[in-house]
Amino acid sequence: MGRKRDTDIVGGLEKRLEGSSTSAKVSAAPEPAPAPQAAPAPSRKAGARDGMKFVGFYTTEEQTEKLRVLAFETRQEKQVLMREALDLLFKRYGQ
Known part of the structure; x- marks a missing residue:
């Protein structure tokens, strides 16, 4: 059968280092990890x-192609043009 796996990482590392000629030693207890920092807010325009x-x-x-061409020609975002179109639609139906 196969070789038994060593699941103790630190112990296995210490065994390997003991047999080598290096003078570095690994401590048995790892240092605690630093406290996690708060995640930064998503990067987008504030209030957009x-x-x-x-x-x-x-x-x-x-329709999609016409909207794309109109947005390019007017140098406005499609969203802005669509909001304008909705305003015209609401005006037409008295909203």
Whole structure:
């Protein structure tokens, strides 16, 4: 059968070091890990989406392409154009 595995990492390391000619010794008790730091906040523009909700919907390829071209020509984000389109839709139906 195979060789028995040594699951004690520190003990196994000490055994290996004892047999070698190096003068370094490994302490039996590892030093405690430093306290974990708080995770940094996600990097995004502060307030860019505050107070907003996501609404997704499907469009035809033609509509998608027209929106892409319009966004490029007007140098505005598609989101801005879609919010403007919603405002016009609400105005049309008296909302």
